[in-house]
Amino acid sequence: MSFFGKLKNKLFKSSSKLEEGLDAIMQEGGTEDAPEPSSPTPTPTPTPQPATPTPAPADVPPPPAETPEPPVETPAPTPSETPPQTPGEIVPPSDPAPTPAGTPAPGPDATPPADPMPAPAPEIAPPPPLEMPVPRDPEPVSPPVETPTETPTETPRSGFLGRLFGREPAGAPVVRRVLDDEMLESLEELLIAADMGVDTALRVSANIAEGRFGKRVSTQEIKQALAGEVARIMEPVARPLPLYPKKPQVVLVVGVNGSGKTTTIGKLASQFRAAGKSVVIAAGDTFRAAAVEQLQVWGQRAGVPVLTAPEGSDPASLAFDAMSKAQAEGADLLMIDTAGRLQNRQDLMEELAKIVRVIRKKDPDAPHNTLLVLDATTGQNALNQVEIFRQVADVSGLVMTKLDGTAKGGVLVALADRFGLPIHAIGVGEQIDDLAPFDPEEFAAALTGLDNG
């Protein structure tokens, strides 16, 4: 299953809350309209006319009975647009077959849907957001996020309109409600309840109301407007993890215990490996044997060595050793797990600072990325965690885990709105390939339930 499919299905669990809320608001003070007054489809030719074969083509266009022109323009996934990712970024090739140089062909199980093997794709496709690309040499580092698989058929990028029209069967009664103060208030409350945060919720509601206030709006219009607002806020932060030509690129991973650091490191390591990168992991939470074991399990799954140190030993010393090893082996990436004890912030700050100090002895620019892993199910608490970790570490980007099955996905909007930190990836499950690049439009559609039909 493609990442998009997974994300969609899983996020819908959470979006249903928002979606149901929107529906409820509309029902509350709305009324059903007749099918679609302005249905542009010119009333076609009379009707049956049993035996008259002359259909009078002259005056009537061709509208086929009532089958509305299937607007499904299956977007023929031209290779140039398939890989929406930048060259130097994480992203999941959903298939571990590490096809060496230049063959982005998916593994045997991927069953690309009649998609021309995007052989030249990586070259052509100009990466949208990028920071500092990696060597875009031989190997397509970021083969495609959601490779060929089923993505195209799901019309993920066909735009909201396409989705909307696809969802609302022609002729279905449309509920409309006047967008007045009362409705606006309900909308604000709903967005706050969906964890968007007060400020963001108010601003988003106000933007939705602009130009619509006092007018009768349909549920779909509201969802579309909301999705548009969400996507607009999220667009600037949807940025893949930048990769640098530096070897090793040091990625420091921070976050509270249980946020999903270990899992995320495992997933990332697996994706990097699949992209042909060599990775070393350092189990920097040396105080918890269970955390180290867990990381070792993930290292095995990803096929990546995990450096450990005796329980209770100095994490900075382990980081130094790991740095030496990664340098000696010419590894592309070194991912350093860290402890997530916030109980004693001072200790944690010192510990992280020491790790950074020590690895800088080997590379003054390290760490090149400091990833903060956040658990989406903690809702608004995620905002506090960003505040705190920004004080103890130089957070450069976020990974939001457990977006599957949470009703708190809206917190991402609040995070983006408030901090503007890049969201590099989202966790949508516990499996190794359950880490997806963050796509603002898909997220917005999933969150609002736009694509839920």
Ligand SMILES: Nc1nc2c(ncn2[C@@H]2O[C@H](COP(=O)(O)OP(=O)(O)OP(=O)(O)O)[C@@H](O)[C@H]2O)c(=O)[nH]1
């Ligand atoms: N559903 C879901 N579960 C996840 C996701 N990411 C991590 N988890 C689960 O969350 C739990 C904690 O994940 P860990 O990776 O161990 O978290 P950690 O931050 O390393 O925690 P410590 O090891 O305690 O420091 C595990 O049960 C994971 O399987 C995700 O994206 N979705």
